[in-house]
Amino acid sequence: FAKPSDKHKGCHGSASLDCSRSVSVRNRGTHTDKMSVNGCRVNEKVLTLDTMNPHVKCVEYAVRGPIVQRAVQIEKELKTGVKKPFTEVIKANIGDCHAMGQKPITFFRQVLALCSYPDLLEDSKFPEDAKTRAQRILQACGGGSLGAYSASQGIEMIRQDVAQYIERRDGGVKCDPENIYLATGASNAIVTMLKLLVSGEGACRTGVMISIPQYPLYSAALAELGAVQISYYLDEDHCWSLNVNELRRALQEAKSHCSPRALCIINPGNPTGQVQSRQCIEDVIRFAAEEKLFLMADEVYQDNVYADGCKFHSFKKVLFEMGPRYSEKVELASFHSTSKCYMGECGFRGGYMEVVNLDPDVKAQLTKLVSVRLCPPVPGQALLDVVVNPPQPHEPSYNTFIKERSDTLSALAEKAIMTQEILNQSPGIQCNPVQGAMYTFPRIHLPPKAIQEAKEKAEAPDMFYCMKLLEETGICLVPGSGFGQQEGSYHFRMTILPPKEKLMIVLAKIQEFHQRFTAQYS
Numbered sequence: 001f002a003k004p005s006d007k008h009k010g011c012h013g014s015a016s017l018d019c020s021r022s023v024s025v026r027n028r029g030t031h032t033d034k035m036s037v038n039g040c041r042v043n044e045k046v047l048t049l050d051t052m053n054p055h056v057k058c059v060e061y062a063v064r065g066p067i068v069q070r071a072v073q074i075e076k077e078l079k080t081g082v083k084k085p086f087t088e089v090i091k092a093n094i095g096d097c098h099a100m101g102q103k104p105i106t107f108f109r110q111v112l113a114l115c116s117y118p119d120l121l122e123d124s125k126f127p128e129d130a131k132t133r134a135q136r137i138l139q140a141c142g143g144g145s146l147g148a149y150s151a152s153q154g155i156e157m158i159r160q161d162v163a164q165y166i167e168r169r170d171g172g173v174k175c176d177p178e179n180i181y182l183a184t185g186a187s188n189a190i191v192t193m194l195k196l197l198v199s200g201e202g203a204c205r206t207g208v209m210i211s212i213p214q215y216p217l218y219s220a221a222l223a224e225l226g227a228v229q230i231s232y233y234l235d236e237d238h239c240w241s242l243n244v245n246e247l248r249r250a251l252q253e254a255k256s257h258c259s260p261r262a263l264c265i266i267n268p269g270n271p272t273g274q275v276q277s278r279q280c281i282e283d284v285i286r287f288a289a290e291e292k293l294f295l296m297a298d299e300v301y302q303d304n305v306y307a308d309g310c311k312f313h314s315f316k317k318v319l320f321e322m323g324p325r326y327s328e329k330v331e332l333a334s335f336h337s338t339s340k341c342y343m344g345e346c347g348f349r350g351g352y353m354e355v356v357n358l359d360p361d362v363k364a365q366l367t368k369l370v371s372v373r374l375c376p377p378v379p380g381q382a383l384l385d386v387v388v389n390p391p392q393p394h395e396p397s398y399n400t401f402i403k404e405r406s407d408t409l410s411a412l413a414e415k416a417i418m419t420q421e422i423l424n425q426s427p428g429i430q431c432n433p434v435q436g437a438m439y440t441f442p443r444i445h446l447p448p449k450a451i452q453e454a455k456e457k458a459e460a461p462d463m464f465y466c467m468k469l470l471e472e473t474g475i476c477l478v479p480g481s482g483f484g485q486q487e488g489s490y491h492f493r494m495t496i497l498p499p500k501e502k503l504m505i506v507l508a509k510i511q512e513f514h515q516r517f518t519a520q521y522s
Contacts, residue, residue, distance in 0.1 A: 055226050067466055068093055071476040086474035090506055092494040093476045095270075095438045097344025100497035105343060105404050107397045111137070111386045112348075112379065115146050129395040137382045146378045152371035154182025154352070155378070158385045162352050165388035170317035181353045181366070182376045182384065185346075186300045186337035189353035191221045193333045196366060197262050197294060198227040207258035209250060209293070211242070212484035213441060213491070215270045219484070228258035233486060236443065239432050240272035244283045251291060262294040263287075268301040268312065268436030271483050271493040273416070275310040275436040281318045289330050297334040300351075303341035306413035307435035316356060332356040338383050340438065342408040350380030350387070412438070415496040415503055422507040426514055434496060441480065441493050444514065450521035462490040468517065473509045 049057070068091070075089050091099070098104060107130060114120050114134035121131055140157040142148030153159065159182060163175040183189035198206040207228040210218045214231075222229045232250035234240040247263070254260050265284060267276045276284075288295045297315035305312050316334055320327040338350035355363065391397040416434035423431035423442050431442035446461050454464035462479035470476055480491025498506060 055224050065478070065482060067463070067470060067476060067478060070467065071470060074470070074474065084474065085472060089470075089474045089476060090498065090502065091476045092498060092506055093478045095340060095495050095497065096346050097340070097438075097497055098346070100495065101499045101502070102344045102408060102497060103404070104345065105401065105408075107391055107401045108343065108345065108383060108386050110397075112383060115382050116379070118144070127396045129391055129397050133386055133389070137385055141378060146382060148378065150182075150375040150378050150381060152373070152375050153367060154180070154376060155381050155385075158182060158381050159352075161385050161389045162354075166314075166316070166354060170314055170320070173317055173320045175316075175354065179355050179358075181355070181370060182381050183335075183351045183353055183370075184373075184376045184380065185339055185349045186298065186335040186351040186353075187217055188349075188376070189333075189335050189351060190217065190296065190298065192366070192369060193296060193353065194221050194225060194227070194262075195369065196362065198222075198225045200259055203257055204259050206262070207254050207260040209247065209254075209260060209263040211264070211266060211269075212486075213240075213271050213480065213493075214264075214484055215266060215298070216482060218264055228254070230254040230258070230260055231484060234269070234272060234274070236432065236486070236489075239435065240269060240274040240441075242274075242276060242280055242284065244287050247284070247287055260291070260293065262296055264296045264298065265315070266298040267315075268304055270298075270301065270437050271439045271441045271478075273432070273434040273437045273439055273441065275305050275307065275312065278311075278313045278318060281313055281315060282322060285315070285319055285322060285326055285330055289326055295330060295332045297332065299334055300337040300340045301437040302336065303409065304412060304438060305436040306416045307433055310435045312436070316354065319356070329357065331358060333358075338380065338387050342405045343383075343387055344408075345383055348380040348383045349377050350384040351376075352384065411500065412496060415500060416440075418500070419494075419496050419503070419507065422504075422511070426511045428514055428518055429511075438495050438497055439493050440496060441483070441491050444490050444492065446490050447518055447521035450517065453521070462492060465490070465517065466492055469510070469513050472516075473513055475506055475509055475513075 071089050071091060074084065078084060078088070110126055110130040111133045114126060114130060115137055118134070118138060120126060121134065136157070138144045140155050141150070156177070159177040159180040162180050162182070163177040166175040167173060181189060183192070194208065197208065200206055205226070205228055207230045208218075208222055209230040209232055210222070212231045212233050219229055230250050232246050235243055235246070242265075251260055263284070267281075268274065285295070287293070295315065299314060302312045302314070314334065315332060319330055319332060333353055333355050335353050336351060338348060339346040355366070358366070391401045419440050420431050420433050423429050423440065428445040429442050431440055434440050444462065444465065446465060450464065451461045454461040457464065460479060460481035462481050466477050466479045477492040477494045480489075480493065483493060485491055494506070496503065
């Protein structure tokens, strides 16, 4: 394979299956290796660390990594009466909205309840607009049931509704429902597109540009696919902005050992919470056109914009407003999900991908690839339909829907400002404005003694910090090393999702811990 990223050096290509090398596995206290007829040691188990897919061993996903596993253990210990300096574990590590207390949107749940149990359509407690939506969805389902398979690309009526939503969002830019692929959340669609993009051997192996810090889905998927990660760094000193000169630097360095083919953008940003300006998006599109790169726009936080002067611009809208020189040339896949924004319906796994300027033959291959998985979850498709087709002003559920939507987004905006302000009051913590999304990614300054002790334990310093924070306070965060960061800098990611009162407790505990930690290692 081509030269791997720094994150995975020594991983790709190092796990080739060599029968002269064997890992002893104990079974009931005895070695189970046996001699094969050719003199090589083989294990009684067919699937071992030696024989498994080597790329899987390179996969890392910090959001649910060792810190979270330890948090689960601590929760069990608390339930059994083990004494701790805290009474609960607060998982601020993941954007799981409803688990953190965000309330579901009433209209969405009403429609889903009606679709799941159609007998409720006779119940007078449900508003007529919810019943109308549910009946329309059920009529588009096989046998009138959410339990039936759908077309692999998704229910046609729902794809049409998604296309109309995109046209409204983008000020009339046309959207063809045939370019819409419903998916098991945005993550599934992103991985599917990466599968299409990755090919080649050696210096011709596909390279994919991803931001650092990044959402670990990208590095994990690239590791699994054996692709080359091309890291470009966001500018922390300028609110995690994206600079095209940095894209050029990363691209030129990568060309010596791989074939760069795709550029991934997360806007609004995860874990960094920045919102890209329209000018930045135009610059990225020009860069992709010049370098013949496939653009992947992860836009799952498009409703989560809080900062004054910031606005979400979809890559597709900007692309088409730049004129045919770009709109007829640049290949783009954009992604959205029901898991974030004001919906927060992570468990339903609803989402979609829109492809633009995709080669027709490749599109046929994409359709074939998604058909292997049969179809996305139909309840998730139903949820997506009401997200893109919410109550209208003349309908009975409209006022409640608007109030719940506004209340959710306003609360997030308030917590975004509060998080930044409180963290910046702590010596040794620097927090950029949370312009959008659901997270903050503050920089933490660690004493040299703490860094040294972490290295002696073969731990990343911010992993060391976050693990001690968990053990002493019960607060579960994700170390910045799990997302990537500039050498010598340390961060953590935390979500702003907890209710305001609990978030204030979390922030106060982080402040107190950081002071103790700094004093202990100074």
